Amino acid sequence: MEIKLATDALSALSQRTRLEVFRLLVRREPQSVAAGDLAKAIGVPANTMSVHLNVLSRAGLVSSERHSRSIVYRADLNRFRELMLFMLKDCCDGRSEICAPLFADLIPCCPPKESVDA
Structure with a gap:
């Protein structure tokens, strides 16, 4: 992601109402909201x-x-993912001991679903 796109997205989310709307749309995925x-x-x-x-x-x-x-x-989850990856890509200059707690906090929010084929 280019820095211009990241700053545009972060700027859009820096306002309370827009942040609330975006979070609501993310919670409602994959459904759209009028x-x-x-x-x-x-x-x-x-x-x-x-x-x-x-x-x-x-x-x-x-x-x-x-x-x-x-x-x-609808929230564009691909763009949101790109933004989050942009923010975390150079996390702590590659020192995993500093970034590990951040990633550990993120994992419980969205555990992968187990396959029902098993």
């Missing part, structure tokens, strides 16, 4: 939500799709 439902859930006017969603969209953190008369949004 813009009006996002506005209600976060407690902001629809026109304000539209501005925030445009910022997140320009930063590549959300995608949108028209469904009839409404627009639904």
Whole structure:
């Protein structure tokens, strides 16, 4: 990831409402959420939500799709993964004893699902 893309994404997430929206969309994955439902859930006017969603969209953190008369949004987990990897790539200059606690804290959040084929 280029530093410009990373700073755009981090800038978009540095505002409270946008961070709340993005976190809500991540929790709802893989389902999309209508813009009006996002506005209600976060407690902001629809026109304000539209501005925030445009910022997140320009930063590549959300995608949108028209469904009839409404627009639904999803978090772009690939872009989010790229951003996190960009932030952690040079973690602690390769000194694993410093980075190990960080990675240990991340692993329990998303343990791999065991295969049902076994």
